[in-house]
Amino acid sequence: MPEESKPEERLRKYKKLIAEMAAADGKSPDSLEASIDDFEEVPEEDGSTAPSGPPRDLQSPAKRELEGLAHSRGSRAFGRELRSLSESPEKDRMMLRARELAIQSSLRDIKSRKETLELLLKRKMITRKEYEMRRESIVKEGQALLREKAEIDKKLSS
Numbered sequence: 001m002p003e004e005s006k007p008e009e010r011l012r013k014y015k016k017l018i019a020e021m022a023a024a025d026g027k028s029p030d031s032l033e034a035s036i037d038d039f040e041e042v043p044e045e046d047g048s049t050a051p052s053g054p055p056r057d058l059q060s061p062a063k064r065e066l067e068g069l070a071h072s073r074g075s076r077a078f079g080r081e082l083r084s085l086s087e088s089p090e091k092d093r094m095m096l097r098a099r100e101l102a103i104q105s106s107l108r109d110i111k112s113r114k115e116t117l118e119l120l121l122k123r124k125m126i127t128r129k130e131y132e133m134r135r136e137s138i139v140k141e142g143q144a145l146l147r148e149k150a151e152i153d154k155k156l157s158s
Helices: 008-026 030-037 061-072 075-086 090-123 127-157
Strands: none
Touching: 008 090, 090 127
């Protein structure tokens, strides 16, 4: 298994990315540490093929926190708290940046798929008609992502 696909490595990359985005927004990454540390650490794989079973708790830490707010306070107070969380401009900006990065990754994937498709055509593994059909769908998907990226860029710049 490649080192990048291990959960620990992905978590380290995620934490680093969050810290970079927080620094770019002028926010302290320490304020984000509490929400990141809510995720349980995944134990090292010992190489055995037997599954360890389903997770004990399939609920996300954020959902547990929100439910805790709902039970500890009245529904009116919970609604105000939920609105203040969703109306936070810092959170909106961070979510937009995260979506922008996801779109960039998807665009790289589309480029790779297009190159693979061209290679298949060059090696005559697919017909010209099938190539055109697949290429058209890839182009449409890419254009939709580019439109969404432009909208996000516009929101981030304002």
